Amino acid sequence: MQIAKKYFTEGLIQLTILLSLIGVRVDIDSYLSGYYTPLIDINLGPSSAYIQTPFHILRDTLDGYGVHPKCPELDHFFASRRLLDEVRTLGSLRFPTQLNAWLVHQVSTPDNADCGPSSSNTNGTNPGLEGPGNEATDDCDHLPGSGQEVCQTTPELGEGPCSTEAFGFLKEENDVKEEDEPIAVTQLAHSSMLEQEGLLEGIPSLSDPGHYLPPTTDIDQHWSTLLSLSVTDLDDLDSLVTDTDISAISQDVSLHDAMVANTGTFGVALERAGSGPVTQQQRTLLRLESTGSSHSGASPGMALGLAALPFASVCNLTGNVSSQSTLGGCLDEAVFDQINQLGLESLDTIDTQLMGCFQNIDPQVLEDLDSDSGLSLESSFGGPVSPGSSEMSSSSSSSSYCEDECGATGYSSEADSIPSKGIMDYTTTWSSTDLSESVWHDHSYSSPAFVNHSSVTLPHKGIQEDTFSDDSGPRLEERELSRDEIRARAMCIPFSVLQIVNMPVEEFLDVLDSHGFSSAQVALLRDIRRRGKNKLAAQNCRKRKLDAITGLQEEVERLQVQRDRLLREKQLTAKTMGAVGQQIQQLTRDVLALLRDDSGQPLNPERFTLQCGANGRVVVQPVRRPAVSASNGNKTDKRKKEKKQ
DNA sequence: GTAGTATGTCATGGT
DNA sequence: GGACCATGACATACT
Incomplete structure (x- = not known):
């Protein structure tokens, strides 16, 4: 990561x-x-x-x-x-007509390459720019896989006021989308092209065909591919936003404003999501999934386009078309590929939760959104937990149950792989509790909880023994069920282990008092809570121990390196000191050889030495070593004599 | 079969 | 006094 x-x-x-x-x-x-x-x-x-x-x-x-x-x-x-911050950030996302026009330019390039001659033949003077409707017709005719819907929309587009104003074209486009509900993503891309072409009319600088048509470089093609994909999703946004308030787009209103303005209308848009393609379209809007693998047909496009969305949200793309063309020539597709690969899982959650804020959305739709997510750290509990949390929110402390995810949600690969459908189908009293187990990092708790979602029947020991003797599939499932889980279910305790463990103590005591549990159930609840907490404590303790061991090992290595370094420095210093001492001795001999005593004889280096004073003056002093050595020798002799005595 | 590892659980002490 | 946490020790399952 x-x-x-x-x-x-x-x-x-x-x-x-x-x-x-x-x-x-x-x-x-x-x-x-x-x-x-x-x-x-x-x-x-x-x-x-x-x-x-x-x-x-x-x-x-x-x-x-x-x-x-x-x-x-x-x-x-x-x-x-x-989420609020990001929505505000998304507020900088414009739905600029300039951007669409820019995209049109890029998209029209392959169209011109593919159907350029035909468009030029049909339009005559201004190929590709004269009439959007006509060009749309050409696109419809030549693009593979273009649906009948696009072909049907083409005459309407041609008849509509698209050639006069971009706003009018957008509105017309939305009308067409409203008529044809099952619009595929590719068709949306086509419609976006048409829309862009309609927008193109409003840009005088682009009306120059000589300046506009020929871009056929590889970069432009990559860029156009990218933009065609991204505009697909942008168009999806447009389709939903303009569905109700097209003026928001025409006025270049931020996404935040548009979405707030359309809060009440998303429900309408989602109500019309009964058909598959439209639902997919909404997913495209809501999820901003980077992988896009779960989306059929337009997975790379969605991913790429969705990856471009945050860019658009961050970048105030207020530049004109020429600048954007320059940008298209300069930017590398790899950048967007990287962005696409990286990570917009958080956006997935953001959008999911953003849409979750809209009360008109069917929870099932959101749940489907999360169920489709490949892997997302937050999405793993964003979807499944949200129904549970909402359910628990009625009990005045929804957040208290959320602690169960404080553990290693990074382990939640299992949880991610668990289909949320099964969770939703789990309609027993365990439904809300097991949802939180999706991110429980404890293996014995998390996995079995999900595994057993599919089978509502409570596991029993006999079943376990039977399943253990069978193949490894159900055997593994049953074996992963924790003992406490089995006990709790056997005693009909309407709380999951995670809930029991993670709920605040006040709430736990209330549960013990209010539910009228028997003494055995109360004891089991307390044991489950104790064991669960101790399990976490043991995990923390072991983790700390490993960290401590690792830290100590690193410190040992560091100290060894430091020790080696100090030894080398010591040896080097000793050598340097030896060399300096020899130099000093040699200089002393030279200096003393130049000096004369009272009799005019050179000073004997063995009897005199040079001493450097504190003031920096060098003074000749007689060597006292013989006397000192003699005194030391006398002292040692005296000690020896004393010892003998 | 054995050693090593991971994990759960219990007991105990401290906060 | 109870809840919680940290940790050593033990048991069990797995590799």
């Missing part, structure tokens, strides 16, 4: 530089800090996977970014903090 972030950041920086060259301001800081601060925490958390913090205590005190990323509080965290 860090590597991915690195690439993504580099891509952003490159894009920023390029955009700055053409005068487009990009606020990457807000983007990165907004989107990826939790991810940074995830990566840098020392032992975050094991730490269970009582976030229900910190709930009111911590700021959103202070909450541990793996904590289930992310639900609220994303929803209340980052």
